Amino acid sequence: MAKVTIDDIEIEVPDGTTILQAARMIGADVAPPAMCYYSKLATTGGYCRTCIVKVEQGSTKDPRPMPKPVPSCRTTVMDGMVVRNNTSPEIQEARAGIVEFLLINHPLDCPVCDQAGECDLQNLGYKHGAEATRYEFDRRTFEQIDIGENIKLHMNRCILCYRCVKTCEQITDGRVHGVLNRGDHAEISTYIEQAIDNDFSGNVIDVCPVGALTDKTFRFKSRVWFTKPMDAHRDCDKCEGKVAVWMKGNEILRVTGRKDEFGEVESFICNTCRFEKKSVSDWTIEGPRKINKKSVISANHYEETKKPTYLYDRVQLLNDGKKLPEVNSKDNG
Amino acid sequence: MERKLLLANAHIKGIETLEVYRQHGGYKSVEKALKTMAPEAILEEVKTSGLRGRGGAGFPTGMKWSFIAKPEGVPRHLVCNADESEPGTFKDRYLMEKLPHLLIEGMIVSSFALGANLSYIYIRGEYFYVARIMEKAIAEAYKAGLLGKNILGTGFDLDLYVQIGAGAYICGEETALIESLEGKRGNPRIKPPFPAIAGLWGRPTVVNNVETLAAVVPIVNDGGAEYAKIGIGKSTGTKLISASGHINKPGVYEIEMGITVEDFIYSEAFCGGIRNGKKLKAVVAGGSSVPILPTELILKTAAGEPRLMSYESLSDGGFATGTMMGSGGFIAMDEDTSIVKNLYTFSRFYHHESCGQCSPCREGTGWMEKILHKILDGRGTLKDVDLLWDIQSKIEGKTICPLGEAAAWPVAAAIRHFRKEFEEYVTNPQNIKDVKHFYRLNQLTEA
Numbered sequence: 001m002a003k004v005t006i007d008d009i010e011i012e013v014p015d016g017t018t019i020l021q022a023a024r025m026i027g028a029d030v031a032p033p034a035m036c037y038y039s040k041l042a043t044t045g046g047y048c049r050t051c052i053v054k055v056e057q058g059s060t061k062d063p064r065p066m067p068k069p070v071p072s073c074r075t076t077v078m079d080g081m082v083v084r085n086n087t088s089p090e091i092q093e094a095r096a097g098i099v100e101f102l103l104i105n106h107p108l109d110c111p112v113c114d115q116a117g118e119c120d121l122q123n124l125g126y127k128h129g130a131e132a133t134r135y136e137f138d139r140r141t142f143e144q145i146d147i148g149e150n151i152k153l154h155m156n157r158c159i160l161c162y163r164c165v166k167t168c169e170q171i172t173d174g175r176v177h178g179v180l181n182r183g184d185h186a187e188i189s190t191y192i193e194q195a196i197d198n199d200f201s202g203n204v205i206d207v208c209p210v211g212a213l214t215d216k217t218f219r220f221k222s223r224v225w226f227t228k229p230m231d232a233h234r235d236c237d238k239c240e241g242k243v244a245v246w247m248k249g250n251e252i253l254r255v256t257g258r259k260d261e262f263g264e265v266e267s268f269i270c271n272t273c274r275f276e277k278k279s280v281s282d283w284t285i286e287g288p289r290k291i292n293k294k295s296v297i298s299a300n301h302y303e304e305t306k307k308p309t310y311l312y313d314r315v316q317l318l319n320d321g322k323k324l325p326e327v328n329s330k331d332n333g
Numbered sequence: 334m335e336r337k338l339l340l341a342n343a344h345i346k347g348i349e350t351l352e353v354y355r356q357h358g359g360y361k362s363v364e365k366a367l368k369t370m371a372p373e374a375i376l377e378e379v380k381t382s383g384l385r386g387r388g389g390a391g392f393p394t395g396m397k398w399s400f401i402a403k404p405e406g407v408p409r410h411l412v413c414n415a416d417e418s419e420p421g422t423f424k425d426r427y428l429m430e431k432l433p434h435l436l437i438e439g440m441i442v443s444s445f446a447l448g449a450n451l452s453y454i455y456i457r458g459e460y461f462y463v464a465r466i467m468e469k470a471i472a473e474a475y476k477a478g479l480l481g482k483n484i485l486g487t488g489f490d491l492d493l494y495v496q497i498g499a500g501a502y503i504c505g506e507e508t509a510l511i512e513s514l515e516g517k518r519g520n521p522r523i524k525p526p527f528p529a530i531a532g533l534w535g536r537p538t539v540v541n542n543v544e545t546l547a548a549v550v551p552i553v554n555d556g557g558a559e560y561a562k563i564g565i566g567k568s569t570g571t572k573l574i575s576a577s578g579h580i581n582k583p584g585v586y587e588i589e590m591g592i593t594v595e596d597f598i599y600s601e602a603f604c605g606g607i608r609n610g611k612k613l614k615a616v617v618a619g620g621s622s623v624p625i626l627p628t629e630l631i632l633k634t635a636a637g638e639p640r641l642m643s644y645e646s647l648s649d650g651g652f653a654t655g656t657m658m659g660s661g662g663f664i665a666m667d668e669d670t671s672i673v674k675n676l677y678t679f680s681r682f683y684h685h686e687s688c689g690q691c692s693p694c695r696e697g698t699g700w701m702e703k704i705l706h707k708i709l710d711g712r713g714t715l716k717d718v719d720l721l722w723d724i725q726s727k728i729e730g731k732t733i734c735p736l737g738e739a740a741a742w743p744v745a746a747a748i749r750h751f752r753k754e755f756e757e758y759v760t761n762p763q764n765i766k767d768v769k770h771f772y773r774l775n776q777l778t779e780a
């Protein structure tokens with residue numbers, strides 16, 4: 001076990017845990033944003049550099065600070081390590097720089113992008129991005145291509161996180177997907193547009209943090225926040241069959257894996273479940289999916305509302321110490 | 334002072350053949366090492382010698398070798414980095430062209446010291462003819478029993494192969510080189526693990542520069558202590574310098590570390606001064622990645638001491654007033670040189686060579702190139718200069734491999750030392766195409 005302090009919060013984690021995982025154990029507010037790391041896929045992470053943190057003290061044994069910011073997703077904790085993320089102005093500034101880099105060649109076509117509303121880059125830009133761009137040159141552009149029958153690759157939006165590449169390497173058989181060219185001309189591709197034909201290829205859509213890989217059976221059908229995510233399952237001979245179905249009225253518009261608060265699916269699903277089972281009778285619907293309240297997707301349709309616990313204190317503050325019933329009482333003006 | 338240790342026999346006719354090479358004492362160190370020394374003893378000599386890696390970072394070679402993991406039953410490898418793609422650096426090519434057997438000799442001894450029985454020379458694609466020279470020399474060595482099974486009857490086996498790259502600068506970065514050698518896309522790996530633990534095919538691997546491995550030969554022949562007597566401070570031995578730019582005698586020079594930069598530029602033994610009697614304006618002392626320095630700072634340190642050709646002296650003053658030895662690519666620029674234009678050329682190179690894995694380098698290098706192009710085109714503003722500074726600072730230290738820094742440092746140094754020149758470009762763009770332009774730029778620098 002190793003004791004590590006992240007943003008002044010101490011936690012004990014098993015040896016070999018990365019700083020990012022340790023931070024996630026403390027809570028989502030402390031965890032650095034991760035655009036390329038995906039805990040369900042091996043060798044992901046290290047590319048986007050959004051998760052960089054400052055290591056103020058290497059370990060108890062060797063307390064020297066690390067000379068450069070380190071990618072938290074690829075750095076394992078040491079006993080006595082002291083890490084700064086949200087509490088380091090340098091890291092915040094460096095991260096803003098990374099976000100700017102990720103956005104200079106991004107088309108920012110959110111109004112017509114299917115990922116809008118559930119896009120990691122949008123959220124990252126919202127939190128760490130600048131109001132205006134300082135980039136005044138042409139953005140790089142690519143043709144859109146079809147990867148197989150059901151997947152569209154919109155390379156302009158890609159941030160080269162390599163998640164889809166690792167997905168194809170690790171959960172589909174026979175590597176048919178990779179990176180062509182290099183530098184800022186690099187592009188994700190099946191080699192010469194050779195379609196990925198594989199039972200699990202659709203998972204590249206779920207792992208994509210942006211709208212570069214989208215589901216052709218769902219494209220332009222609806223904004224995600226007008227659909228209602230429900231947990232559902234079916235007996236499937238290829239995958240676990242545990243999915244989220246996104247419904248509008250009684251229609252299933254799309255099927256995805258069940259994503260957790262870090263945007264990662266609980267289990268990878270097969271193409272049959274994803275692309276072919278679009279009628280309610282295909283599924284046993286379990287109930288509404290719990291989605292982080294802060295997400296726009298949760299707008300409009302939160303079935304169970306929890307009583308907000310913070311309201312009392314807030315109201316007290318605003319009303320000179322008067323209690324809520326007093327504030328609401330007739331006597332109160 | 335000129336001091337020939339590696340290149341002493343480079344001028345001899347036919348030295349690239351095994352016969353002539355042996356007539357002049359070649360492969361003595363193999364006899365000595367394999368027959369009379371234990372691998373640990375060689376490592377000790379290399380440590381004593383103070384030899385530092387000649388590939389750019391200057392990391393002590395003995396220490397690097399001592400990190401190599403030795404798990405039971407797992408083969409280890411030595412890989413020679415002959416990718417030499419840093420603009421301004423061409424010493425490894427010269428060495429391999431003239432003295433292919435010196436590199437092979439160094440590799441046999443080093444492989445023996447590391448316990449490697451399969452070693453590689455990874456050579457850049459553009460050096461195709463050099464690869465042929467190396468292959469010919471290797472074939473000769475095999476025939477003479479210096480490579481292959483049971484070398485010189487000592488029981489030590491070594492196979493040595495030449496692998497030709499496809500001409501990517503990034504494949505000089507040691508982990509990208511290893512990926513490329515494994516037949517994959519030449520992307521740098523994310524470290525740790527370092528190659529000493531898991532390198533080629535996941536096995537413990539040492540990657541060393543051509544010149545580093547060649548220097549092992551005199552170290553084994555004469556002893557580490559003897560080698561350490563050459564040079565100054567922690568810069569022991571000789572260094573091959575690739576001298577280019579506006580000097581009278583460009584070429585590869587072997588120097589004893591510790592001579593003054595002034596001597597190197599102006600003495601007849603080396604560069605022979607600036608051509609056409611012009612004045613020196615700036616020097617990039619260690620290949621395109623290291624910070625450029627104006628004349629006053631390259632000849633003298635900030636403290637007013639003469640600057641020496643050594644690791645310590647060149648980096649004296651940090652990046653504020655110093656630079657780095659790097660790979661020894663010494664590029665001198667005369668008074669007619671435009672620093673902005675030169676920087677654009679460098680930036681274009683780094684943009685072109687970025688592998689594209691990590692976002693700061695992938696996006697930042699292209700952005701910097703575009704801004705510099707805009708400035709050169711007469712459309713720049715003062716804001717662009719500040720923006721360049723900001724972009725480089727956001728790349729530096731945040732990338733997977735040092736190519737990010739290699740792209741950021743030249744930009745930072747050019748703005749740090751020649752800001753006025755950038756300002757002239759953006760405030761008086763109408764002058765850019767004017768022939769008298771450089772004259773004005775120099776007055777700016779001198780003022």
Ligand SMILES: Cc1cc2nc3c(=O)[nH]c(=O)nc-3n(C[C@H](O)[C@H](O)[C@H](O)COP(=O)(O)O)c2cc1C
Pocket residue numbers: 385386387388389390391392394397414415416417418419502503504505506507508540541542543545546734735736739
């Ligand atoms: C982008 C990049 C390019 C490099 N190119 C070379 C090269 O062409 N030749 C070389 O010897 N080292 C090069 N290096 C340094 C190597 O990564 C490595 O440090 C070196 O080969 C180690 O050898 P040494 O210890 O003998 O110096 C490069 C490093 C980077 C980051």
Ligand code: SF4
Pocket residue numbers: 503521686687688689690691692694695732733734735736737
């Ligand atoms: S710094 Fe540049 S060259 Fe190095 S890994 Fe990152 S993108 Fe590739």
Ligand code: FES
Pocket residue numbers: 033034035036037045046047048049050051052071072073074
């Ligand atoms: S999430 Fe760690 S570098 Fe991308």
